[in-house]
Amino acid sequence: VMGFVSKIGGFFQRAWRLGVNEPKKVIHCVKVGLALSLVSLFYYMRPLYEGVGGNAMWAVMTVVVVFEYTVGASLCKCVNRATGTFLAGALGVGVHWVASHSGERFEPIILQGSVFLLATAATFSRFIPSIKARFDYGAMIFILTFSLVSVSGYRVEKLFELAHHRLSTIAIGTSICLITTMLFCPVWAGTELHNLIKNNMEKLSDSLDGCVTDYFTTNKTETSDKRLQGYKCALNSKATEESLANFARWEPAHGGFNFGHPWKEYVKVGASLRSCAYCIEALNGSINSEAKAPDALKNHLSHFCMRLSSKSSAVMKELAAVIATMKKSTKIDFMVEEMRSAVQELEGALKSLSKQPIQAKIGEAAVTLQPIVVTLVEVVPLVTVSSLLIEIAARTEKLAGD
């Protein structure tokens, strides 16, 4: 029993920490509660037509289903819901009319057949990537509304009335939802994406610098592991970035972003960042491998390695600043030049190393020459990737318009 109690206690402790760390999420929860209270108050004030079975429930349902964490996601769902309902309703009424005019024998066949065909087609459309990304929810609502209309045994006149009620309740639900989500501490998908990319870039820069420094300095300064592992959050952020970019397109102008901000460029920058992170992952792996390099070799190269890693992490930092301020940096070209010269110096150092005298001096070290070369040469593709990143980021900034 005690184990169970402590488990529950631990659960609440974790939940509490989550709330304290991310107050935005708590605010979102309060907003959901608020929107629901508003919509239920709205219907509590006016007498309900037919109780739960009536139309009020569509408004409540809309709020519950449509309210998402970011404004973009909510907007996307609202538009999808409205369009899906409208299209399916119109089509359903049409099919109903045809069925009712084709005699009693054919009526059920037409109705059943149309439900089967349209449900199959709409479900298939949900597998097509371009539709899935934007209209997945709309297709589901389409199927739902169409089946409901077909199953109902109503006459066409009654259906029009019903459609009118249903559309107006959905309008009430969506507007309450959008007002709450946009007026009280809105969370914009665009801003989230912007910050995500910026933070990932900073974390990558930190962990690149941190892990190379850690390797070459003899007195470990207990650099927090968290900082070194920062690059890991860039490894698996693809899905998040893409969905945020997708939602951001629906959002109106906010903060420094106009409607039609080139969000797709952020996805590209994210992809380059990820390929950097893969390199850092490989670098980290070889640094932590068992084989250790002799100190003499290490000392010979440490200066160049650390110079290169600090230059490239500085470039990344600067790029993060460029993204943050959305202003072209004057320093960036100079810094890239510095980074390139650091690459050349390192290559020169490697050359001299393979030519002479160190190798002769530490004859037995030749065995362990290998692990240290790993760390060096793996930095090189990383640098090429990051210079690639610079180009892309520069293009982003051009596209961003300032």
Added chain:
Amino acid sequence: VMGFVSKIGGFFQRAWRLGVNEPKKVIHCVKVGLALSLVSLFYYMRPLYEGVGGNAMWAVMTVVVVFEYTVGASLCKCVNRATGTFLAGALGVGVHWVASHSGERFEPIILQGSVFLLATAATFSRFIPSIKARFDYGAMIFILTFSLVSVSGYRVEKLFELAHHRLSTIAIGTSICLITTMLFCPVWAGTELHNLIKNNMEKLSDSLDGCVTDYFTTNKTETSDKRLQGYKCALNSKATEESLANFARWEPAHGGFNFGHPWKEYVKVGASLRSCAYCIEALNGSINSEAKAPDALKNHLSHFCMRLSSKSSAVMKELAAVIATMKKSTKIDFMVEEMRSAVQELEGALKSLSKQPIQAKIGEAAVTLQPIVVTLVEVVPLVTVSSLLIEIAARTEKLAGD
């Protein structure tokens, strides 16, 4: 206009190709149509209580919302929907009873307050990772049902009747849904996960072998790019693997898998595969970099490199076969041993290289010694990772029970 027509034509062509390539998805669509026809037929036969507003729509809605591609996902949603509705219904009736006994002045306050508080709490719970993974949908349904019950102005006796109707329609919906999904060509999340891991492993092995061979053989045999790029699908499969593993836990015994099959081990194997894929990505990057190694050096090392890569890709292939047949392989230990010896040979070759005579012979090649070493030494961490993978896979097979 012509552009628009050709665009639409292209869209349908892509959709057609999708359907031809993945007949399973087409079957899924037909199944959805079938389930909907069944449920609407069911209600078409019996007179509807109150038309669309009545309870029939809950059955239709359940089918539309709950029907997912894999059996596990459908089951998970069914359980979530039933539990969420039941809990929220019970709680809602309780709050309603309390409210109706506390006087007219307090009734709306209690009702509104409870909606606000519970909606906030339930939304917050959806942010907690352990709940999000399993009960996200249940929490949403909880909020929905609770608000509906609270908003309704019904007396408690009427509510019981309503709850009974609603639960029975949901039961009808879920059972039609589950019967259709499990009887006609079921798609098991477990099998999907199993095949995903197996295929990824084979693709990794192929592209490791392919890209090293491609680099060292002078006459390019036009190895299909597709094969070389195979490792890329392992890079971003984390989310898919985790959700499949999550759904697979809900599934009953099927094929060679019992209920309680250690699906979590698949996620671990997937993670090791991903770290292998990161290494291959880095390897690929350095192979495709501009700096070229001189042929003399290349020839000296190509034998060892290709031997090592073919050994490690053979180990991966064998592991994929182990996973496919779920039988312990007798060859695997031997193959790992071979791979280790290949690593040592390569290390030896590197040693001799750094000691002498090749370096003296091709003095100017020292400059370009670096890129070739990259390819070699990056294979080494890859090998360590894949030997790690072997351990994990071996453990999986032990846990899998045969």
